[in-house]
Amino acid sequence: MGPSGSGKSTLLHSLAAIIPVDSGEILFDGRNIGKFSDNKRSILRRTTFGFVFQFSQLVPELTVIDNVALPLLLNGVNRNKAYAEAKKWLEAVGLTDKHENTPGEISGGQMQRVAIARAMVVQPKILFADEPTGSLDSLNSEHVMELFIKTAKDNGTTVIMVTHEPSIAAYADREIVVRDGQIIGAK
């Protein structure tokens, strides 16, 4: 948690192997992922991590189910299996009737639920979320967070989430406060 410009997103991006680190180490399963090559980081992200951002950033040309199945297809999973998994996760987030819709045809809250399904479909060990409810109203934020936490708990996935909203931070088991690039507290 922290105010804008405090460095919380940079920290999350470093932890998620999105950007390389200038100094220090990021250890995951005993390996320093901060020094991985770009290709190796890409493969790590798509096989082991999941992501949910403020704006769901779905691929507009693909249908909802295509978007969810995409990470599995990128991993070389068989098409039928990938779509069966995607279907399962769309059911889990309550979007059974939206499979064939495109992102432009569903609401912001529904898009975030699709993003959660897409993040979870690879059964990530860690799910990184950057202001996942930043673009939603409070009612939708609450629904999305409940789904988010329940899904992660049910699947044993660790969630690392960035927010500046205390009400959203309250869903977490552990809270780290960042300011001006420094960790200034934890609870």
Added chain:
Amino acid sequence: MLMILVFMAGVNALQAQTQHASWRYDLFTADENQKPIDGVAPLKAKIATDGNFNKWQNESITTVSLRAGGVTSPQLSGLPTPKDGEYYVSRGLAKVMQDHPEDNIGSRFGSKQIGIIPEALSTSPDALEVIRGMSEQEANSGRVASIYKFSSSTEAVSRYSGSVGVILIFGASILLFPIVMFISIATQLGSAQREKRYAALRLIGATRKQVSRIIAVESLSAVVVGIVVGSLAYIAVLPLMSQFEFGGVRFWQSDLTVQSSHYVLAVIVTLLFCLIANWWGMRHVQVSPLGVARSGKVSKRPRAWRLILLAPGLVTFIWLSLPSGTDWLRDNASDNAAPLLILMVGIMSVMFGLLLAGPWLTSNISRLAARHTKSAITLLATKRIAMQSSRIFRSVSGVVLALFAGSFYLTGVSGIAKLNTDAVANNGYSGLRDATAIVSGDVLPTAFDAKLRQQPYISSVVASGANDKGNLIDCQNLTLYTRLACPDGSKPSDEVLLNFDSPTVKGVEVLKSTPTTTSTSYLVKLDSNNDLDKLRTFVASSIGDSTAAWVVSGTYAQIPIVNPIIPELANLAYVGMGVTLFVAIASLIVSTIGGLLERRRSFVTLRLGGMTVGQMKRTVMIESLIPLVSVSLVACGLGVWIGWVFISAMSDSAEPTLTPLYFAIVIGSLAVAIVAIWLVVPMLEKITQPEQNQTE
């Protein structure tokens, strides 16, 4: 601007070429159009058609013979009517006469050259033309027109505009179409780069109207620069254009110069094209103080009604490919206009049907591929193609027109070339050896062979008795003058009868008895084929006023008689295909770059989610190239097929074949497109750098 000016210059030059020759139109139509006028003595006129003295080497010399009936006879503008023995020559013929004085060509037309035919009456600087004065005896014999008044050139020009003009305008539209598309796509990309500035202007208080005005002024400035550059480029290419040949001859440079009124029209057309293309590109863009938004609505899925034009055309050609259709076509081709009409309507239906049906075909083929693919990359690419089918097809639609029209024409022409080769093979004169000639005609002096033998450039002559069945030649001379031979065992004095006016005799038969002959022809062996025109001139001078004698060259009989416009249009088809493909590739590059910038966020997400840069590159390659490659193959395939049906309908012996140049242009252009996109896609790596997109 350059394209429009070049096009206008071309049309201008073609019209002017017709206009220069329009006075000859009065000679052909004198019987219907020329009525006696009181107080006007007719001008007697004819265009030579008999004999072949109106030839130099293998080119025709347009020879007009005139005789004024009196002082009141009409005159050609700026050219006093030549008297008997006098003649004018065109600039092209004057050059030939200067370069080949040994041929003494002028003496075929008279004894005194009195000037050069002015530009206004001559079709080209290369045209071989003569206007000569004829004797009273000649003016009163044969088919001679009486001219009382030369009409204006309007009628001839309008006749011309009605046929070739339509073809040219049609061809130019095919070339301009992809260019307009290119401008539209380039405008979109240009505006994408300027959008942040427009948004900043809105933020500091500029109204929507003011921003629109700034956009218009910026576009206008670019167009003005384009007009200036295009005009200068036109001036630079003018000397090159004056070397361009159409129908085997060049245009007068003055005819290629665009008139001021046409120049103004070109400027207006360019401005309109650019402004419309600009408006088209920007019509979905909303500039607000917070940024620029495109109404990114996914284009509507194209419906099957788009096949309404293509389907009847395809059905027509499928039927014409079947034996029943082909038979009907051949049975009716010579009797009525219906077969040609059906073919033309069918071709138009397929060509424009392809344009209309393109988005539907693109959408459905890509949807089908997306439904069955196992690859994430293909899924992403084909889904994008399916969703944006109208837009994607628009960027390659110019290629459809050019490749279809080009493939159709070149296939058809290749069939005609085969027919021409067959015609040579079936021409009896092509059996003559190189540097030989046959001199024939009822008006030849008696014992003409002796006079021929005296000519220093003639190595041998043999007189050959002839009747309506052919020429009588003994076996000894047969091998000397022709590439034929008597059967084994025949004696040198044995005789054969050969009809040069009919297809080549496959088997030579020795005659058992000598038939009666009614005239004499002369087989002549020249030192070189370059001496042919000396022979023509000698024969012409030996028969007085008459033109009823023929000198047929064995060398030229082996060359197909092809209207030079056919291979020149084929060259234009190659150029058209090359230019259109070049523009299409440029459009493809611009639209690919535009698409990458537009979808940067989407790509960033994919990269954050673990998609490698290599996978993204492959996606972009597939989605950019598949429409171009598939559309090109479909257009080429349909063009070749319809060209084949067309030419097969005309003749059962035609065998359409495509040249290596055709394949080189199509395959080479597609290879260039692949390389071009391959060079563009590395920008994906840069624009999706996670470090540079943390704020997204």
